Amino acid sequence: MAGVAGKFVKSGLLRVQSNGIIQQSHLSTLRELSVGKKAGLVVVGSLIGGAAGLAYTLDQSVKASGLDLHAPHFPWSHNGMFSSLDHASIRRGYEVYKQVCSACHSMKYLAYRNLIDVSHTEEEAKEEAASIQVTDGPNEEGLMFQRPGKLSDRFPSPYPNEEAARNANNGALPPDLTYITAARHGGEDYLFSLLTGYTDPPGGITLRDGLYYNPYFPGGAIGMAQALYNELIEYSDGTPATASQMAKDVATFLKWAAEPEHDDRKKMALKALMLFSFLISVSYYWKRHKWSVLKTRKIVYKPKSE
Amino acid sequence: MSDQEAAELVDPAVAIKEKCSQTKECAALLEKFNACNDRVASKSATTETCVEEQTDFLHCVDHCLAPQLFKHLK
Numbered sequence: 263m264a265g266v267a268g269k270f271v272k273s274g275l276l277r278v279q280s281n282g283i284i285q286q287s288h289l290s291t292l293r294e295l296s297v298g299k300k301a302g303l304v305v306v307g308s309l310i311g312g313a314a315g316l317a318y319t320l321d322q323s324v325k326a327s328g329l330d331l332h333a334p335h336f337p338w339s340h341n342g343m344f345s346s347l348d349h350a351s352i353r354r355g356y357e358v359y360k361q362v363c364s365a366c367h368s369m370k371y372l373a374y375r376n377l378i379d380v381s382h383t384e385e386e387a388k389e390e391a392a393s394i395q396v397t398d399g400p401n402e403e404g405l406m407f408q409r410p411g412k413l414s415d416r417f418p419s420p421y422p423n424e425e426a427a428r429n430a431n432n433g434a435l436p437p438d439l440t441y442i443t444a445a446r447h448g449g450e451d452y453l454f455s456l457l458t459g460y461t462d463p464p465g466g467i468t469l470r471d472g473l474y475y476n477p478y479f480p481g482g483a484i485g486m487a488q489a490l491y492n493e494l495i496e497y498s499d500g501t502p503a504t505a506s507q508m509a510k511d512v513a514t515f516l517k518w519a520a521e522p523e524h525d526d527r528k529k530m531a532l533k534a535l536m537l538f539s540f541l542i543s544v545s546y547y548w549k550r551h552k553w554s555v556l557k558t559r560k561i562v563y564k565p566k567s568e
Numbered sequence: 569m570s571d572q573e574a575a576e577l578v579d580p581a582v583a584i585k586e587k588c589s590q591t592k593e594c595a596a597l598l599e600k601f602n603a604c605n606d607r608v609a610s611k612s613a614t615t616e617t618c619v620e621e622q623t624d625f626l627h628c629v630d631h632c633l634a635p636q637l638f639k640h641l642k
Contacts, residue, residue, distance in 0.1 A: 331623045334634035351642075455630070458581060464601070465608035466617030477626055482619065492577045501642045504579040510641050 331477040333448045333455035340517070344532050346525040347518050353381035354497050355515025358508045361495045363439060366431065366486075368419035371440040372519055375413040380518065387413060394418050432472040434485025443513070444520040450513040452478060457509040460488040580640035581633065588632035589625075597625040 295303070340347045356377065359369070374391035378384050391411035396418070399406035411418075420436075421427035428435050443449040456478045463475040463482070473483040490505040490512075497503050518524060589598055604618040 331626050331630075334630040336634050337638050459626075461622070461626075464618035464622040465605035466614065467619065477619075477622060492579055502577055504577055504581075504641075506579050506581040506637060507641050510638070 330480040330482075331455075331459075333451040333478055336451050336454060338450060338514070338517075340514070340524070344528050346528065348514055349381060350499065351511045351514040352518045354499065354501060354507075355511035355513070355518075356381050357495060357497060358490075358512040359439070359515055362489055362508070363512065364417070364420060366420055366427075366436040367439045368421070368436075369417040369440045369519060370419050370438055371416070373414060373416045374411065376522065378413070380522070381515075384413075391415055432485055436486065439516055439519070441520045443517045450517045453513040453516060454509045457490050457512070458506055581637055584633050584636050584640075585629055588629045591628075591632060594625060594628040594632065597621070597628050601625045 339345060339351075359367075374387050377387045377390065382390065391413050394411040394415070395408045396411045396415050397406050398409050401407055421430060424435060437445075443453060446452050448455075456476060459478045460474060460476050463469055467475065467482065469475060469483055473485060474487050475482055476484045490508045492504050494505075494508065495503055501507060521527075588594055601618060601621040601624075604616075604621045608614055608616050608618060
């Protein structure tokens with residue numbers, strides 16, 4: 263459009279030069295057009311504007327009737343810029359994962375050694391690892407054998423492969439939970455809402471057998487049944503195991519699993535901010551110091567006195 | 569949940585959700601949601617669903633619940 267307008271203006275200017283007469287009217291691009299063309303322009307303009315308006319409105323209406331409910335922001339204790347994760351909660355969350363979630367969900371990228379100094383001591387982590395059986399081998403006779411787990415072993419998976427997992431769960435694949443807070447929109451807020459948010463399907467919605475209704479799950483129909491109920495497990499630290507408490511703890515645990523560097527990262531940010539603010543002030547002073555000579559010099563023009 | 573005995577553990581979320589759904593904004597949305605459920609149930613064949621009404625209602629309850637709930641949890 264600008265190019266067309268420019269052409270008109272330019273031709274007008276050229277004509278002004280060649281005629282040698284100042285004709286203000288030639289600077290306007292519309293004056294030269296006939297009434298019919300003007301009407302045409304108005305129609306095209308209003309069509310384009312209308313189409314844009316319609317597209318915008320339709321887009322907005324699509325957003326308004328999205329089928330998934332967005333989880334609210336919960337005041338997690340690790341929300342602050344320099345706030346660490348609640349490690350007591352991570353430990354409780356591990357208990358929830360081990361006793362509830364691990365029946366269907368793997369966490370195959372997490373090893374028992376990762377728990378050391380996060381939620382468990384080395385001794386406790388060794389005990390946890392020893393409670394599972396791992397297939398190892400081959401031994402001298404070429405046979406695979408079972409042995410108790412070691413710190414270096416990963417968390418055991420409930421199913422040997424994806425097909426087995428789908429077969430056992432009505433065709434739905436329970437996702438691996440290692441990086442789940444990073445892999446879902448809303449992160450730990452979403453997980454907490456999903457775990458505590460099961461409802462009856464609203465009017466007009468019928469579910470296939472083996473599906474459950476959860477308004478936070480995109481589409482609403484979820485293959486996982488409500489997993490957390492009050493007093494489902496007993497916490498080793500005696501915390502009352504309400505459904506909300508378990509959801510909060512397991513969400514914190516999964517947040518740690520997805521971002522094991524979380525606490526270090528925030529500590530490093532604090533260090534970096536302190537160090538760099540010091541270095542910036544030093545370099546600012548140094549720059550001013552070095553430039554002080556140049557900035558305060560005076561250049562004098564002195565004509566030869568004759 | 570309401571017929572639980574006193575000795576049993578009660579999830580603090582239940583009471584907060586109950587209180588939140590009685591606030592002015594949420595109660596109006598709940599009424600709409602219930603009206604929709606009744607309307608859909610009363611028809612023998614309809615393509616209408618109450619997903620949107622439910623979403624609006626739960627959205628309201630969630631934003632009332634979110635700042636309160638964690639104070640009652642460890």
